[in-house]
Amino acid sequence: MNLPRLLSDLGLLRTLLVGSTLSLIMLAPFADGTTHVHGIGLFTSVVAPALMVIFVFVLMLDIVMARIFSIDAEPARRAGMRRAARIELFALVAMLAAWTPFLLRMFGVWPEA
DSSP states (O other): OOHHHHHHHHHHHHHHHHHHHHHHHHHGGGOOSOOOOSTHHHIIIIIHHHHHHHHHHHHHHHHHHHHHHHHSSOHHHHHHHHHHHHHHHHHHHHHHHHHHHHHHHHTTSSOOO
């Protein structure tokens, strides 16, 4: 698969959504479960976890909407929307997997290190 076709299938907003999701995945190891109120720690302990929860719902909504809009689309566009939905689903699963240790620590299931 070539990159221009992939970007065309995703579109600008979905590309930004997936890119932002990838940045949240990269920030997951730095979320240690403690709350910091100054410096970069504020972003990794407060902002990134809040954005992660928002992005879970936004990704799920966009996957559903892509499936709905692909019903009436022509076959070429339908294939592109399915591809976009699969990429977003992969990004969603990867983000949930990356943030699982943080969530388990927050809910008290995983013991503190």
